[in-house]
Amino acid sequence: MKKLVLFISLFLFGVALIAQQNLTPELLLQMGKLNASGITKDGKSVVYSVRTYNVAENKKTTKVYVQPIAAGAAVENANANDLVPNNRISPDGKMSISANDIPVVKIFGKDIYPDLSKSDVMIYDNLNYRHWDTWEDGAFSHIFINKLDGSKIIDSIDIMATEPYDCPQKPSGGDEDFIWSMDGKQVIYVTKKKYGKEYAVSTNTDIYSYDIATKKTKNMSEGMMGYDVNPAFSASGKLAWLSMRRDGYESDKNDIIINEPAEKLNLTKDWDGTVTDFRWSNDGKQIYFLAPVDGTVQLFSVNDPSNTKKTPVIKQITKGNFDVQSMVGQSENKMVVTRTDWNHASELYTVDLTTGVLTQFSHVNDEKYAKINMSKVEKRFVTTTDGQKMLEWVIYPPNFDASKKYPTILYCQGGPQSALSQFYSYRWNFQLMAANGYIVVAPNRRGMPGHGVKWNEDISKDYGGQNMRDYLTAIDEFTKEPFCDKDRLGCIGASYGGFSVYYLAGIHNKRFKTFIAHDGIFDWRAMYGTTEEMWFVNWDLGGAYWDKDNAAAQRSFNEFNPVNNVKKWDTPILIIQGGQDYRVPIEQGLGAFQAAQLQGIKSKMLYFPNENHWVLKDQNGLVWQREFYKWLKETL
Secondary structure (H helix, E strand, C coil): CHHHHHHHHHHHHHHHHHHCECCCHHHHHHCCEEEEEEECCCCCEEEEEEEEEECCCCEEEEEEEEEECCCCCCEECCCHHHHCCCCCECCCCCEEEEEEEEECCCCEHHHHCCCCCCCCCECCCCCCCEECCEECCCEEEEEEEEEEECCEEEEEEECCCCCCCCCCCCCCCCHHHEEECCCCCEEEEEECCCCCHHHHHCCCCEEEEEECCCCCEEECCCCCCCCEEEEEECCCCCEEEEECCCCCCCCCCCEEEEECCCCEEECCCCCCCCCCEEEECCCCCEEEEEEEECCEEEEEEEECCCCCCCCCCEEECCCCCCEEEEEEEEECCEEEEEEEECCEEEEEEEEECCCCCEEECCCCCHHHHCCECCCEEEEEEEECCCCCEEEEEEEECCCCCCCCCEEEEEEECCCCCCCCCCCCCCCCCHHHHHHCCCEEEEECCCCCCCCCHHHHHCCCCCCCCHHHHHHHHHHHHHCCCCCEEEEEEEEEEECHHHHHHHHHHCCCCCCCCEEEEECCCCCHHHHHHHCCCHHHHHHHHCCCCCCCCCHHHHHHHHHCCHHHHHHHCCCCEEEEEECCCCCCCHHHHHHHHHHHHHCCCCEEEEEECCCCCCCCCHHHHHHHHHHHHHHHHHHC
């Protein structure tokens, strides 16, 4: 009998081992992608959708669910979005607001010369002729107030008239850019009232109110010179928004502003951090917000002191090695949020607003996770060359064995001022990298938010300086571990991370055995001449390359220009480039590939003609993954 029990136990143990597998690109692509629509009108349930993808059929399927917050299973309901309050409808139900593209400026030859209707030409006499992944076609997104008869639109008014300005803001604005006032008498919207070159060099968006009765528009944020976005009303009708102080600095400290009658109240002015999102509490007495902190993104609260005249008090509600990705809505004393970490895609959680305890709410991918070996994630600190403590994340292969040696990858984050937190990427997925047998070292180098405003700002005009030394410190310190194979080190990154790869390729002194750069900056002069949002290069590089009296600009375009060190390249490199990336345009990847090829360096280029700064098409993404790991296998 004992032998039988032992046999059964061993058999079941063997089955469990067989059931477990490491993450693959195909499994990653099959993960359900959750998107929360909001809390139902009665405040008791959450509506969300889940998108899945079938690789063999190249087919996407989206299902909508409604799930009670207190307890209960998710129920599929194709019409569940109708249960969520429609913030496009006015409070009295008689009007709606919408955004539509309207022709404003003549760009096409056939419009300028009607007798040449077969011409195929675009004519520009100003900057911002293309943006992100789209050429300027003369159409601008405008806000319309629609008079309703039931659900039917019977009349519409363009509140932006013939202005060449956009709302929502392009390329990433949405419904949050235009809202109703609480009494339905005004529409509040975000736009940048600048055109052409002025638009390209400025970040100065403003908050405007349009009075329906008088048809007059007022600038609510006049005199505030940076980004002013995300207007939102409290239950009592107070207006708040997010604001950056300095024009031209897209990564400035983001503060929460309350529009008080006497003066604007900055709730986070004296707090050493930056806000990514906020929402009023249901009772309007405080504001909940998200912010990066120590390599994670957490939920915070700040009281509204405008009635009590007290100092704003900021409290961190959640803590842990995860990202609170978004706030879906408040239900009594709970906030429904989406949460990720490097082993788990987005899922719904409730946060107890008193204790900060998170409780998982949705379970979209639980069955898949049960069959996958998870990676160990470790939080470390190292001392930089200037004596600062720097956080770095280390992700280990599943079933890590410290007695073995592992090839190790240095990950370089983009931005450059983007938080390196516990995000879950379907491209740059650290669990997948670890599942392929690599240790990943991901340092929170200079320039990242979550470690104080100064740390965040120290990268501007110093692209090849301290943050590059931070990277080398991170990998050099880790090679002291006996399980790190220091003869098999790789370096990878995208965007600013791609720039970092190109730059490190010229100064690494044979540390690395392979490089991978995705949409990285290779030549700052060419970049300055072809990128679209000029405020970015002007602020972070210091100015134009022809300004010989500008010491910061000259240092950026010369000392910190990867192309100037290309003769020192000596390591295999994989280069990835999107054809519709107008932020880091195509010549950057082509130039780097050509330089490597002409010097006889083992190199390969993946060119995605119909992708922008990211790879958004599922099968293109699968090609990306397969080539990524094929390259690492060949070179590392």
